[in-house]
Amino acid sequence: MAQAAETRAHGGDLDRAAARYGGSRAQWIDLSTGINPHAWPLQQALQSMPGSVWQTLPDHQAQDRLLDAARRVYGLHPSNGIVAAPGTQALIQLMPRLASGDRVAVRHPSYNEHRGVFADAGWQVTTAPDVGTVVCVNPNNPDGHRTASSDLIDLAVRVGTLIVDEAFMDMTEDDSLCRLPLPANVVVLRSFGKFFGLAGLRLGFAVGAPETMERISRLLGPWAVAGPTLHLGAAALNDHRWIAEMKQTLSRETLRLREMLASAGLDRLSGTDLFQTAEAPDAAALHETLARARIWTRIFDDWPDHIRFGLPASDAAFGRLEQALSQGVT
C-alpha cells in the first residue's frame, strides 16, 4: 500500500538504494540522512524497564518525566510549554490545522515535508518572506543556513504563525528559540531521534506558549507517545554526560568529514555537525559513483549541484568514503 513517504524523496531509503544498485543493507554505508550514527546506548534502560510500560496505557507520570527531561536539555524558558509527539513528522502533519491563513512561506531549499504537508492541505506555498504563516528550519536542512533568534522574534511580530523547525539545533542549544519566552503564534519543533541516533523510536517535541501547546495536545489526542518511548526518551535526555561528550564527538567528526570532502575538491561546504552539504557541479554523477561503491548520499531534484553527506559511523566508513571520493570527484 502506498505511503505518503513515497511521494516525497527522503534520505534513509536504503531499501531503494539496495534494490537499484545491489548489495544487502549491511554492505551499504548510509550517509543519506542527518541521523547520528552513534546511537545513545539504550540496552540498560530497556532491560530495567518494567513490563507494565508495554502493557498499560502510557501514564501521566511517565509523560511528565519525559517532558521535564526535555525542558532541561532544551533550556526551556519557564514560561514556555512543551508537548511530546510520536516523531516531529506527526507535529508537521498538524501544522496546517494550527496555523493561520491559507498561504505559507517556506525557504528554498528546505526540508520538503513542510511545503508538502501544507500543499496537501490546500495551502498556497510560496518562498516569499512574509505571508500569513512562515516556516523556518533553523539551522536549515540541507544548506545549514542559520537565522538569529532576534530575527525570528522580530519576524513573529509581522506574521500570523511562525513555525521554527530546530531538528538540528542540539549541537548549538544557545541559539535555540526554546530559551526565549515565546508568543502564542510561534511553534518550535524539536527532534529527538536525530541527535540521539534513535530515529526508529519516533519522538519529537513542540515548544511554545502554553495555550498553543494545549491546542497541539488536543489535536494529538491522548496516549500519543508509546510507553517505551516515554521511558527510553527520558533516560536518554537525562544522560547529560553522554550528551556533552557526543557534541564533542560530532564536532570532531564533522571537521574530519569537511577536511576529507575538501581534499577531494568539494570545498564549498555548509551544514551542521550532523551533515555537510557540498556544492558539486555534477552532484548526480557523484551520487551515482558513490552508490556503486555502496555509499548512499542525498541529492535533491529541486536543488541540483548539491550533495549532502551524513557522518560516517566508523574509521572504516571514513576510509571507504575517502576511497570512493578519489574515484568520483573529477
Place this chain on the structure above:
Amino acid sequence: MAQAAETRAHGGDLDRAAARYGGSRAQWIDLSTGINPHAWPLQQALQSMPGSVWQTLPDHQAQDRLLDAARRVYGLHPSNGIVAAPGTQALIQLMPRLASGDRVAVRHPSYNEHRGVFADAGWQVTTAPDVGTVVCVNPNNPDGHRTASSDLIDLAVRVGTLIVDEAFMDMTEDDSLCRLPLPANVVVLRSFGKFFGLAGLRLGFAVGAPETMERISRLLGPWAVAGPTLHLGAAALNDHRWIAEMKQTLSRETLRLREMLASAGLDRLSGTDLFQTAEAPDAAALHETLARARIWTRIFDDWPDHIRFGLPASDAAFGRLEQALSQGVT
C-alpha cells in the same frame, strides 16, 4: 501540562485512583480497562530485534511485514487496504478530516473519544441514527451491543461516511467487517493493544477501500509507527497459536467473571470477552466500595446505574474481587 486525555474520563487512570484512595500502583487490581491482562510475551522478539530497528527510520519492508500479518489475522477481504497508526486513537483524531458533512451520529452509550474528537472539531454530535457521518463501535463499549455486518453494509449506502470501531472484535473475527469488500465511504478501526495486552506499544489499524486508506496514510504522514512497534506487532500477529489459545482463555475467564458477578447479584450483564458491564442501581457506591479494596473499576458520568469490569489477571485477583463484591453489593 494539560493533555486532552484529562478532559475525557477513561479507564486505566490508576495514578488517579492511587492518589485518591491510597496505595501504590502495585497494590491495585486494575479492572478499569478492557485490556487483556495476559500480555503477549514479547521478550524473545525484543531480544532478537536488531539495533537498527531503534536507530534508523522505520522502513517499508518492516511496515509491509506488519500489514501482511494483520491482513491474515483480521481476515481482510483481498480488495481492502490497511494502514497502521500509532494507536487507534491517532486514527480517531483524523476522522473529522476524512468524514463528510458537519453532523455525526454516535450511539449512546459508547466510547467517548469518538463524540469528543468530532465535537472538538466543531461538528454537531447527535444520537440520531442517520446523518452525514455515523460512528458505530461494534461490539459496542461499554454495553457490548452488536450490530450485524449486513446491517452496517446497508447503513453505509444511506450515509456519507460510516466509521466502524472494532476495538473489541478480536474474539469474534467472523463478525468483522474487514472480511467484506468495503465501499470507499467506510472505515473500520482495529486496535492491537487490547487483545494482545500491549496498550503501551500504541498500534492500531484502519481498514477500507484502497483509495480511502491512501487518504488516511497521507494524513498520518511518513514513519507514523515506530520501528520497534512494527517489529513486535508483526511478531505478535504472526503468533497464531497464541492467538487461538488466548481466545479460549479469555472466553473461559469471562464466563468465570460473569458467574462471580451474577452470584453477587449483578446478573444483568453484557459485554465482550475483554470486559463485562453490569446494571447496578448504585454503581457509584459499588465503585467506591471496590476502590477502598484497591480494585479499580469503570463507571460512567453520562450512563449511571452501570459499572464495567475488565478481566482479573489471576486467581488471586478473582479471589479479591469475590471478597470485595461480597461487601459491596447490597
